[in-house]
Amino acid sequence: MTGSRIKRIFGNLPDDIGAILLYNGSEPHQDVNFFYVTDLTKGLFENSAAVIYPDGTGTIITSKLEEESAGKSPLNLEIFSSKKEFRECVKKALDVDGKIGINFEDMPHLSYRKFKYMVRGRKFVDVSESLEKTRMIKDRTEIERMKKAGKIAAEALKAMTESLREGMAEYEAAAILIYEMMKRGATGPAFETISSFGENSAEPHYTSGERRLKKGDFALFDFGARYDRYNSDITRTFVAGKADKKQREIYGIVKEAQMAGIDAIRDGVAGPEVDAAAREIIEKAGYGDRFIHSLGHGLGLKVHDGGGLSPRMKMELKENMVLTVEPGIYIPGYGGVRIEDDVLVKKNRAEVLTEFPKELIEL
Ligand SMILES: [Mn+2]
Incomplete structure (x- = not known):
């Protein structure tokens, strides 16, 4: 189910995008798309990320606090216990060819700047319209x-x-x-x-x-x-x-x-x-x-x-x-x-x- 949602998101995008980074900041800066692609119905997932790929797979990057809840998602799991580990997980997950899609609609500017710095030199593009369009058709x-x-x-x-x-x-x-x-x-x-x-x-x-x-x-x-x-x-x-x-x-x-x-x-x-x-x-x-x-x-x-x-x-x-x-x-x-x-x-x-x-x- 999450695989087909992810594939539909990329289907509404040009094919030079290699990965999409979705980030859940602290309340109320949460991105519903994080929950859409992970299908996690329980948990808060503050300061957690999901990186998704055109083949329908993805990785959840979250802290020990949410490990048990996160295990309910079919996506891969990376658990971090420090900010440094979080940055390493993000860099690894984004180490694919192509541009990186970002949801400009819900990502706070400060987080955007941090991610920009984490993967210096990579091109970020807004994919908010594709996310919204995909979510309009319910499964x-x-x-x-x-x-x-x-x-x-x-x-x-x-x-x-x-x-x-x-x-x-x-x-x-x-x-x-x-x-x-x-x-x-x-x-x-x-x-x-x-x-x-x-x-x-x-x-x-x-x-x-x-x-x-x-x-x-x-x-x-x-x-x-x-x-x-x-x-x-x-x-x-x-x-x-x-x-x-x-x-x-x-x-x-x-x-x-x-x-x-x-x-x-x-x-x-x-x-x-x-x-x-x-x-x-x-x-x-x-x-x-x-x-x-x-x-x-x-x-x-x-x-x-x-x-x-x-x-x-x-x-x-x-x-x-x-x-x-x-x-x-x-x-x-x-x-x-x-x-x-x-x-x-x-x-x-x-x-x-x-x-x-x-x-x-x-x-
Ligand atoms: Mn109404």
Whole structure:
């Protein structure tokens, strides 16, 4: 499995690259590509490197601290116990013909300079685009993990709605969501959980605070689970008590737009076409200027992971990509509605990975 991932990365590159060096610095300077090529789902791997080659092989260079975890990867293993040994291992692993590929996207500048000095005279080239492009098409193992991450988030949401009460603070609801996800096997939340009530739901990237739920509020939850390093990302908006006419209207438009977006997805379709399918519905309803972001983004080892659905991003959807579909309408001072699901692109349709009812739920 790691062999075919590595070969696909090199397949998206010119053939004068002899090796790719992936480096995990200290938190938060970690490179998901290190985990992609090693398939290590456990462990921290700070200050560790992986060097991969066009034939699909590779070497993990890590400390004694991670030796046991690292042994679970099919790649070769080099264990270092000093900085000097680390440098020697890196030099040995990079002693092949050709240029050295580096992920400019995630390597800190200081680390880059250290590696440059370690193998003086060698040519470094940026391979970040190839890494991102390769990771967009998921293999079977990745799809299984993403399905599990989606299922955990959807089930946690259901459990949370059962204990959501009037007077509860946003942060309490967020805590319940995280607890319910971890109870179901998530290693943690995929990103900072958004739990926003009333007028706060008009802010797409709100940070949950002390606002308490009261009758008539929108209650918006945008969160996800991380499972074996893969992420899910789901949003649902509820109404506390009985929804009024305007709330029903806005909710109905967003729901219709989201379903149209999902319906437009299939192998070979252009991203802007999918975005337009959803956006047109919101525009026709007169809320075009209140849908203030793109329709969706790629999802995987990162939460915003390569590609997306927007009027400007000229990408073609391919089988086994995973994307979010998340239209919204936001009215400052009043509130907002967003509905988001993760979908797997299949030949003729989209498969939803975050199954949760979409009709308006009044809590
Ligand atoms: Mn999202």
